[in-house]
Amino acid sequence: MKISRTIGGFRLDRVLLGLLLVGCALLAGRAWLQDHPEHNPWSPLNLADPPGWATSRKLAALHGDPAECRAVLERSGVEFAQLEPAGEGACRRESRVRLGDSPFGSDAPISSCAVAAGVVYWLRHSVEPAAQELLGSPVRRVEHYGTYSCRRMYNRDDGPWSEHATGNAIDIAGFVLEDGRRVSVLRDWPGEGQNSAFLHRVRDGACSAFSTVLSPEYNAAHADHLHLDQQGRAWGFCR
Structure with a gap:
């Protein structure tokens, strides 16, 4: 035929x-x-790339791969210092880095590498654009309540260990702008002003950079800060 x-x-x-x-x-x-590497799940993560379909999953994967996480920071041109492991038992911190040139200044916290990567990505792609658009000024300093606390969740005597126990979380209290204004989570989260809109915008932006995001909308224990952590879940919890 x-x-x-x-x-x-x-x-x-x-x-x-x-x-x-x-x-x-x-x-x-x-x-x-x-x-479009930001959409490519096989492309190496670069924190300078715009947000994409694959970004959140790549960031979440850094929780279990500190070596790759440090490679991501280097690839992204981020200044950081790698520190020796510390602590014991449930509070053992194998991954410890401190960001260099950052809006935390001399108060730059020591955290897991995964949290540091999430912070850099969040500042670049959410905090700074929102500050310029809604407040008309860049951010000069980020205020925080720290990353490490060897304790269980809500300081209970038993139950799950907090992500803070391994420095795998950071609590953000507020922001100081270049023009001197201060935006406080405790004071400015409620209401309908630009400061409140900014805080809600950066909370939403954090949901693509971290595995868990807890704001004042979650419960009273978070009335004065945004809790950001990297448990490594591919699909996070954001509230």
Whole structure:
């Protein structure tokens, strides 16, 4: 039997045409992913890349891979110091880094590398754009309540250990702008002003950078800060 020269004349022609179209689509998709690494789950994470479909999963994966996390910081041009492990038992901190040139200044906290990476990404892609757009000034300093506290959740005598026990969380209290204004979670979260809008915007932005985000909307224990941690879940909890 001779194959027809007319495309679609026989079933075999249609199969070959279908395979050709699929192959073209795959090649085009591969080229598109190469040009958009923020959407490519196989592309190495760079914190300078814009937010994408794969970013949150890549950030979450850093929790279990400190070496790759440090490579991400280096690849992204982030200044940081790697510190020796510390602590014992449930409060053993294998991953300890301190960010260098950051709005924390001399008060830069020591945290897990995964938290540091999340903070850098959050500041670049959420906090700074929101400050410029809603408040008309860049952020000069980020105020925080620390990262490490060897304790169980809510300081109970038993139950799950807090992510703070391993420095895998940070509590953000507020922001100081270049023009001197201060935005406080405790004071400014309620209401409908620009400061409140800014805090809600950066809370929402943190949800793509951290595994867990807890704000004053969660409970009274978080009335004065945003709790950000990196438990490593692919799909986080944000409230």
